[in-house]
Amino acid sequence: MNIKVADRMEHISGSVIRKFAERAAADPELINFSNGNPSEVTFPIEDMRRFYDEALSTGYSDELMKYGVVKGFPPLTDFLKDRLHNKYGFDWDENDLFIVSGGTQAADITSKIWLSKGDTVLVEEPSYASCYNIFRCYEAELKGVPINEDGIDIDAVEKALMEDDSIRMIYTIPSFQNPTGFSTSAMKREQLYRLASKYDVIILEDDPYAELRFSGDEIYPVKSMDTEGRVFYASSLSKVVAPSFRLGYLVVNKRYSSYVNVCKQCTDIHSNTLAQYVAWGIMTKTDYEKHLELARSEYGRKAGLIRNELINHMHPSCRVSSPSGGMFIMIFLPENIDAADFVWKGIDRGVVCVPGSGFMIDGSKVSHSVRLCYATASDEEIIKGAEIIGKLTYDFIEGI
Amino acid sequence: MNIKVADRMEHISGSVIRKFAERAAADPELINFSNGNPSEVTFPIEDMRRFYDEALSTGYSDELMKYGVVKGFPPLTDFLKDRLHNKYGFDWDENDLFIVSGGTQAADITSKIWLSKGDTVLVEEPSYASCYNIFRCYEAELKGVPINEDGIDIDAVEKALMEDDSIRMIYTIPSFQNPTGFSTSAMKREQLYRLASKYDVIILEDDPYAELRFSGDEIYPVKSMDTEGRVFYASSLSKVVAPSFRLGYLVVNKRYSSYVNVCKQCTDIHSNTLAQYVAWGIMTKTDYEKHLELARSEYGRKAGLIRNELINHMHPSCRVSSPSGGMFIMIFLPENIDAADFVWKGIDRGVVCVPGSGFMIDGSKVSHSVRLCYATASDEEIIKGAEIIGKLTYDFIEGI
Numbered sequence: 001m002n003i004k005v006a007d008r009m010e011h012i013s014g015s016v017i018r019k020f021a022e023r024a025a026a027d028p029e030l031i032n033f034s035n036g037n038p039s040e041v042t043f044p045i046e047d048m049r050r051f052y053d054e055a056l057s058t059g060y061s062d063e064l065m066k067y068g069v070v071k072g073f074p075p076l077t078d079f080l081k082d083r084l085h086n087k088y089g090f091d092w093d094e095n096d097l098f099i100v101s102g103g104t105q106a107a108d109i110t111s112k113i114w115l116s117k118g119d120t121v122l123v124e125e126p127s128y129a130s131c132y133n134i135f136r137c138y139e140a141e142l143k144g145v146p147i148n149e150d151g152i153d154i155d156a157v158e159k160a161l162m163e164d165d166s167i168r169m170i171y172t173i174p175s176f177q178n179p180t181g182f183s184t185s186a187m188k189r190e191q192l193y194r195l196a197s198k199y200d201v202i203i204l205e206d207d208p209y210a211e212l213r214f215s216g217d218e219i220y221p222v223k224s225m226d227t228e229g230r231v232f233y234a235s236s237l238s239k240v241v242a243p244s245f246r247l248g249y250l251v252v253n254k255r256y257s258s259y260v261n262v263c264k265q266c267t268d269i270h271s272n273t274l275a276q277y278v279a280w281g282i283m284t285k286t287d288y289e290k291h292l293e294l295a296r297s298e299y300g301r302k303a304g305l306i307r308n309e310l311i312n313h314m315h316p317s318c319r320v321s322s323p324s325g326g327m328f329i330m331i332f333l334p335e336n337i338d339a340a341d342f343v344w345k346g347i348d349r350g351v352v353c354v355p356g357s358g359f360m361i362d363g364s365k366v367s368h369s370v371r372l373c374y375a376t377a378s379d380e381e382i383i384k385g386a387e388i389i390g391k392l393t394y395d396f397i398e399g400i
Numbered sequence: 401m402n403i404k405v406a407d408r409m410e411h412i413s414g415s416v417i418r419k420f421a422e423r424a425a426a427d428p429e430l431i432n433f434s435n436g437n438p439s440e441v442t443f444p445i446e447d448m449r450r451f452y453d454e455a456l457s458t459g460y461s462d463e464l465m466k467y468g469v470v471k472g473f474p475p476l477t478d479f480l481k482d483r484l485h486n487k488y489g490f491d492w493d494e495n496d497l498f499i500v501s502g503g504t505q506a507a508d509i510t511s512k513i514w515l516s517k518g519d520t521v522l523v524e525e526p527s528y529a530s531c532y533n534i535f536r537c538y539e540a541e542l543k544g545v546p547i548n549e550d551g552i553d554i555d556a557v558e559k560a561l562m563e564d565d566s567i568r569m570i571y572t573i574p575s576f577q578n579p580t581g582f583s584t585s586a587m588k589r590e591q592l593y594r595l596a597s598k599y600d601v602i603i604l605e606d607d608p609y610a611e612l613r614f615s616g617d618e619i620y621p622v623k624s625m626d627t628e629g630r631v632f633y634a635s636s637l638s639k640v641v642a643p644s645f646r647l648g649y650l651v652v653n654k655r656y657s658s659y660v661n662v663c664k665q666c667t668d669i670h671s672n673t674l675a676q677y678v679a680w681g682i683m684t685k686t687d688y689e690k691h692l693e694l695a696r697s698e699y700g701r702k703a704g705l706i707r708n709e710l711i712n713h714m715h716p717s718c719r720v721s722s723p724s725g726g727m728f729i730m731i732f733l734p735e736n737i738d739a740a741d742f743v744w745k746g747i748d749r750g751v752v753c754v755p756g757s758g759f760m761i762d763g764s765k766v767s768h769s770v771r772l773c774y775a776t777a778s779d780e781e782i783i784k785g786a787e788i789i790g791k792l793t794y795d796f797i798e799g800i
Contacts, residue, residue: 052452244673273644
């Protein structure tokens with residue numbers, strides 16, 4: 001048998017995050033800062049039981065078993081549309097919302113609609129590398145621009161757009177970015193939209209952590225200023241209901257509804273219906289604001305704790321990001337330290353993080369940053385883990 | 401805004417089946433032979449309630465909330481592997497099984513791994529047109545070969561493979577094909593495999609109805625003779641648990657496991673975990689054979705009924721297929737009748753079917769066949785619907 005797989009397969013590889021998360025899962029003694037799971041306290045398990053039971057004992061439970069609506073379970077799409085209108089002013093005369101199977105699928109569908117061989121996607125670097133692979137599945141090239149404390153580097157975006165007319169899409173995670181924890185300021189969001197408009201490119205705005213702000217003022221998504229319909233807005237229920245539900249949503253201008261519809265049909269037809277019913281129940285028949293507040297206060301407390309502990313223990317030449325929401329914080333080591341070495345040494349000492357190289361376009365290059373997820377570790381683990389990491393920075397910087 | 405969607409989007413369009421199914425859904429008075437939903441009596445709703453409740457009250461319910469295993473919930477993959485080994489001799493030293501989000505996703509992942517611009521997929525024509533669109537998403541061309549009473553036309557397959565070296569994949573639904581209800585004989589399956597081997601192409605074997613044989617002897621899948629690892633075997637839980645669960649599986653040679661793994665990560669990371677838990681419960685903790693027997697006897701009875709009624713009422717120049725399993729039967733009208741006209745007239749008279757053109761590569765061409773799904777209609781509806789269709793054949797053939 002000589003037949004070879006499609007060329008695209010040579011350019012994509014398994015998730016580095018998963019590699020470290022699996023290392024952590026294999027040894028429960030390890031303090032796990034590696035994966036992107038939410039805190040267990042945020043899983044509304046009792047409510048889920050109630051709504052699964054309700055779904056399976058209503059008069060229309062048979063209906064919930066059949067093939068469902070491609071766009072999503074209508075009561076859930078209605079709720080999300082109301083919420084996004086009230087929160088950000090999303091306009092449903094202009095736009096449409098589709099339930100998808102997680103934010104990953106939102107990126108997959110967006111890529112299917114827009115990307116072909118010869119196209120380039122401009123990405124924040126570091127960023128969520130699984131999306132790099134999704135773009136590569138459609139044979140697009142990637143070009144990175146830096147991301148700073150206040151978000152994507154606008155000058156670098158403009159320079160790239162000016163120099164490279166193969167750029168068709170900008171991929172951004174504007175809020176509490178994975179992996180940095182940085183957020184793009186309101187001003188930069190506006191500049192980003194204007195540049196996209198000037199150079200006629202699409203923006204894929206990936207906003208799974210939007211509901212998890214624990215400090216600072218709300219910043220509206222880029223989508224909220226999208227008068228032309230060039231922003232594809234993706235979000236997820238993974239961080240506010242449960243990752244295992246595999247639910248997210250994609251908001252697009254109605255001009256593109258038929259494309260999203262057919263791509264969803266070509267991907268998995270529709271997302272799991274009972275999960276949509278239960279998510280809708282949790283969002284509309286329980287105190288959903290209280291549920292979100294629990295997650296926000298949990299992550300706010302833990303973010304503060306891990307940041308303080310890291311600052312207290314780390315060598316002064318190390319920096320650490322200051323997230324105002326979400327689940328991730330990033331350590332920036334001095335440039336002479338290879339973060340992969342650092343992370344493996346950390347595992348030897350009982351702590352699992354993910355090296356920044358796992359979020360770079362070329363994952364084989366040396367990086368000097370380390371991502372920590374503070375969502376699932378206990379306070380005790382955070383204190384102990386930060387101390388181990390702090391000690392490790394001294395050992396690396398001053399020589400072991 | 402001048403940016404245009406990717407070229408591939410021009411070649412794919414929404415499901416024709418859905419168009420007619422939605423027409424049927426809009427008017428509950430219509431007798432609905434249009435969609436591919438299973439019979440309501442086959443939905444194990446009480447068992448689902450029990451297993452959702454169990455999943456959400458076990459000591460590891462938190463685990464069931466987190467990101468799951470890409471390959472699938474291990475107890476479910478273990479069960480399916482045992483079953484496929486016992487039923488068909490699938491060899492798990494050589495092969496791997498992945499849970500996917502329905503058979504559609506199995507086709508999407510297989511296409512992502514194998515297809516690029518310039519490739520051709522050889523398909524049975526008519527066949528499940530949603531897969532045509534999936535292949536087009538990866539910019540492949542389609543070439544059709546006829547399908548007969550005993551399955552795919554082997555001579556046409558050989559001729560096509562001989563003439564066209566752009567063919568990389570053969571797409572076949574060997575058992576109780578959608579839309580014809582035909583099954584490919586054991587001999588033809590062997591011939592098909594030999595041809596794939598001779599011309600070094602992949603086979604995507606789509607077998608969602610395999611468990612629904614109600615007459616005749618079991619025929620082993622092409623995958624069971626796959627010594628070289630060129631068969632990607634896809635199946636679904638939609639017809640044996642529930643479509644809304646969006647669960648299926650893909651069996652591939654281990655050589656391709658890493659590719660499937662990364663494609664699944666790039667699509668939706670993993671499939672809904674609770675649904676997998678519940679499917680596993682139904683398959684292992686209830687009398688699953690009895691559950692399958694219920695579906696088989698239901699479909700066997702209805703297939704016999706609709707076929708007899710159609711033969712009794714239709715004009716003698718019409719033929720009808722004779723399924724030995726599955727959910728579909730096909731009427732073949734005389735060549736001078738446009739099946740689309742016929743179907744629309746049927747809707748006027750109270751019956752919704754799908755014209756054969758919905759299953760052709762070029763859906764705009766005139767077809768002379770009509771698909772009927774007998775799974776969801778009641779016996780009374782089948783009797784009444786077959787009579788309406790029968791009368792319609794006379795009106796069309798002898799002039800209205």
